Amino acid sequence: MMKIQELTKQYDGKTVVDGVTFTIPKGKVISLIGPNGAGKSTVMGMISRLIAHDSGLVHFEGKDIGKWKSKELSKRLAILTQSNNIQMKLTVRELVTFGRFPYSGNRITSEDESIINQAIAYMELEEFQDRFIDELSGGQRQRALIAMVIAQDTEYVLLDEPTNNLDIYHATNMMKTVRRLCDELGKTVILVLHEINYAAFYSDYICAFKDGKIAKFGTVEEVITKENLSEIYQVDFEILTIAGKPLSIYY
Amino acid sequence: MKPQQLLTGDLHLWEIFLVSRLPRLLAILCTGVGMSVAGLIMQQLCSNKFVSPTTGATISSAQFGILLALLFMPASTLWSRAIFAFITAILGTWIFVWFIQRIQFKDMVMVPLVGIMFGNVIGGVTNYLAYKYEMTQALSSWLVGHFSLVLKGRYEIVWLTIPLVILAFVFANHFNIVGLGKDFSKNLGVPYNLVLFAGLTIAAMITASVVVVVGSISYIGLIVPNVVAMYKGDKIKGTLVDTALFGAIFVLICDMIGRIVILPYELPIELIVGILGSLIFIALLFYRLKYGRKSIRLGSTGTNSCATMPNLKGGEQI
Ligand SMILES: Nc1ncnc2c1ncn2[C@@H]1O[C@H](COP(=O)(O)OP(=O)(O)OP(=O)(O)O)[C@@H](O)[C@H]1O
Ligand SMILES: [Mg+2]
Numbered sequence: 001m002m003k004i005q006e007l008t009k010q011y012d013g014k015t016v017v018d019g020v021t022f023t024i025p026k027g028k029v030i031s032l033i034g035p036n037g038a039g040k041s042t043v044m045g046m047i048s049r050l051i052a053h054d055s056g057l058v059h060f061e062g063k064d065i066g067k068w069k070s071k072e073l074s075k076r077l078a079i080l081t082q083s084n085n086i087q088m089k090l091t092v093r094e095l096v097t098f099g100r101f102p103y104s105g106n107r108i109t110s111e112d113e114s115i116i117n118q119a120i121a122y123m124e125l126e127e128f129q130d131r132f133i134d135e136l137s138g139g140q141r142q143r144a145l146i147a148m149v150i151a152q153d154t155e156y157v158l159l160d161e162p163t164n165n166l167d168i169y170h171a172t173n174m175m176k177t178v179r180r181l182c183d184e185l186g187k188t189v190i191l192v193l194h195e196i197n198y199a200a201f202y203s204d205y206i207c208a209f210k211d212g213k214i215a216k217f218g219t220v221e222e223v224i225t226k227e228n229l230s231e232i233y234q235v236d237f238e239i240l241t242i243a244g245k246p247l248s249i250y251y
Numbered sequence: 252m253k254p255q256q257l258l259t260g261d262l263h264l265w266e267i268f269l270v271s272r273l274p275r276l277l278a279i280l281c282t283g284v285g286m287s288v289a290g291l292i293m294q295q296l297c298s299n300k301f302v303s304p305t306t307g308a309t310i311s312s313a314q315f316g317i318l319l320a321l322l323f324m325p326a327s328t329l330w331s332r333a334i335f336a337f338i339t340a341i342l343g344t345w346i347f348v349w350f351i352q353r354i355q356f357k358d359m360v361m362v363p364l365v366g367i368m369f370g371n372v373i374g375g376v377t378n379y380l381a382y383k384y385e386m387t388q389a390l391s392s393w394l395v396g397h398f399s400l401v402l403k404g405r406y407e408i409v410w411l412t413i414p415l416v417i418l419a420f421v422f423a424n425h426f427n428i429v430g431l432g433k434d435f436s437k438n439l440g441v442p443y444n445l446v447l448f449a450g451l452t453i454a455a456m457i458t459a460s461v462v463v464v465v466g467s468i469s470y471i472g473l474i475v476p477n478v479v480a481m482y483k484g485d486k487i488k489g490t491l492v493d494t495a496l497f498g499a500i501f502v503l504i505c506d507m508i509g510r511i512v513i514l515p516y517e518l519p520i521e522l523i524v525g526i527l528g529s530l531i532f533i534a535l536l537f538y539r540l541k542y543g544r545k546s547i548r549l550g551s552t553g554t555n556s557c558a559t560m561p562n563l564k565g566g567e568q569i
Contacts, residue, residue: 048438049437050434050437050438069440070437070440070441070442071440072440073440074438074439074440075440078438079434079438080438081434084432084435085432086431086432087298087359088298088427088430088431088485089480089484089485090427090484090485090486091484091486094484094486098424098427098428098431098439099439101424101428101439101440101441102439102440105424106421106423106424106488132484149438152438152439
């Protein structure tokens, strides 16, 4: 379980994350939504120790996040950040193999190999696995990075805008993979999404941010309502119920 | 001297062989391996293909250290000069990398330019001090790299490159991960700053141990890793051995050219490497500008000489 209390972050005297408190339930999919600059990525960074917080607490699996040994934490929690500008000529497979580094270091075992193969299969990258990542399209590269995080095989998986650059087929496939990671492998997945309908359809909980604060946190049905969304995004919304999920139309 | 003459058991020939020829060969190999691996490490850690001991101020810092040793300890041994060179090379490289990390240049060509300027500033100070204290004569031997003074008993420091290269091989994956960025390393539990500066230290020590023995040798650390990366990629575990071998062969060939051109005299290696290296470097720059980071696709087994050919051709067109 991950408990976040009164988390605050300032940049140049401007408060960009302001007293954020919520608890991430284990074994669920949680989506963070909200307008640009609402502070979603900053929160993701702080709960994964990539960004130092100014005040507040991040309590992860019984310990403060800062008290974890870096190596141990990298076996429990993996994060893919929003922008990854990789200028290196690595093949997809070599990149995914780095996901096993916290476990095996330089010695990749046959068990690692099968986890790597599985991660590559999840992201449908078999035909690209020996291509250099700097010669792939943006979406293919994004999938390679997600595959690496999957290969890291952690209980907690944090993905900041994973559907970035992906076409509808691969974005949907990616969301289905997230569901499988949660339902079949029991992982906790925390996502930042801009596509509200993906968030509504595939997550268990939604946390909506606005101006560095949590505007709404709850189950999909609680958060995805006409009033909430109109207030958060300042856009007109209609909500339809399809397959038992509240899907939204905005214009 | 021919190999079969050695077999006749002529003691004098054996002495020449052991005192001069063998040390020279070993020094050439260590230089080629060391400088190219040092360049590889620096390029990976800074994730910039144009960083190297030459363009990262490492060589000029090492020379500065040698001058300090000559100034403060006129009777200094090779070892004490080496220690000075180690310290200044490490510090110079650290300062350079700390600086480019601070500034975060948009254009990757800016980084080596800044490095060259920084190196020239240090070189300027070195020259100034050398003139002032009439040390130019003594220093000149370290400014232009050459193998003609490599003799048994005064070159063994260059062997240090071998354990350092092995160390680099052990930490190859760490260097790769650090090259992928700070967030990337943290996510995989790799201590970014520790690995960055430890790696730079290894590269600087390799460079310094070459510079104290043979003097400055530019460009190897820049071009060899680039050429190998073009057909082998950037996974250090997979390229380190190729880079080391290619570097050794490159220096060996340059040495042979240097000894043949104006027989019976020899040209300093730095001159040959400088001419060949700068041509290949310009070709590389144009190749990068034209094709970006696209790799050269060779058949299944590309040999080193094949890999350099496209570059040399590119250079002639210019
Ligand atoms: N390194 C930084 N230095 C200064 N300000 C920053 C920095 N990182 C983020 N900010 C500011 O913090 C605020 C929140 O940024 P954040 O990246 O968390 O937004 P976000 O919700 O992820 O937005 P988006 O949907 O566009 O990704 C923004 O106003 C941004 O300008
Ligand atoms: Mg963001």
